[in-house]
Amino acid sequence: MAGYRAPLRIDLAGGWTDLAPYTHDHGGEVVNFTIDKWVTATPDGDGNVALQFDVPAGSGLGTSGALNVAKIAALGIVDTSDLDNVAESAFKTEINEGNRCGRQDQWASVHGGFNRFLFIGDGVEKLPFEPAPSAKKWLKKHLIIAHSGIQHKSGDMQNLVWSRYDSGDQDVIDGLHTIRLATRMMADALQRDHRQLVVESLNETCKGVDLLDPSIHQPFRDTIEPMLADGSVMAWKALGAGGGGCAALLCNPMSLNLVHSKLSDLGWQIIDWEYDYSGLAEI
DSSP: OOOEEEEEEEEEEOTTTTSTTHHHHTOEEEEEEEEEEEEEEEEOSSSOEEEEESSOTTSSSOHHHHHHHHHHHHTTOSOTTOHHHHHHHHHHHHHHTTOOOOSHHHHHHHHOSEEEEEEETTEEEEOOOOOOHHHHHHHHHHEEEEEOSOOOOHHHHHHHHHHHHHTTOHHHHHHHHHHHHHHHHHHHHHHHTOHHHHHHHHHHHHHHHHHHOGGGTHHHHHHHHHHHHTTSEEEEEEOTTOSSSEEEEEEOGGGHHHHHHHHHHTTOEEOOOOBOOOOSEEO
């Protein structure tokens, strides 16, 4: 059997809305892209696989989803020519292991590149989406991905938020609606290279997440809020479920080196990245 690698993803907007029961009640939507950081699974000949991570688990970059995608492909559990089937199998594996999650991580990992996914019930639709080349260059130049060094357990964060949703908490419902609307703004912004709309979409996403639970952003506030105040960072978002792990910071063009230095001085790990367009790949 061959080994496989599956890329990690950056969720620009829409995360949280890809989970049930929101997908059944309202329908979710995400915009994301994959990067050149992977989980690699290599068969060991005894029915197991050896795993290699380019970024630590708990980073907020979809490592658990990529892990299961690579593992299922390497073990030949499903036909790898059917990418959606690989993604669905990886999703079900994670659910069966007791981790509450949505479907964006697995679908991003198998397809690679920029994605706009629609989640209705238990179905996933890959919508036509192609950002302007100039928007992709701008995003690559100005978006810093940094690991706070604070580990999180996404399942714990998910359970807290969804228990409030199940009880009819209006703040959580409004937050999820805000996050989904921000996704449509992000897709439009990238397709038209409307950069101020990218900033507004990230800001709206942060507002929505704060409605879900202010503690999601708490590990990042002391570091990032002063940079927002002085204008060196234009907008940001927690990656994955938040509560630790990585954050994405969209920097003022004149302040890239300053933000980089401040984060490094505070012990954050800057993750150098490029776009990945291959998705799930045999190695």
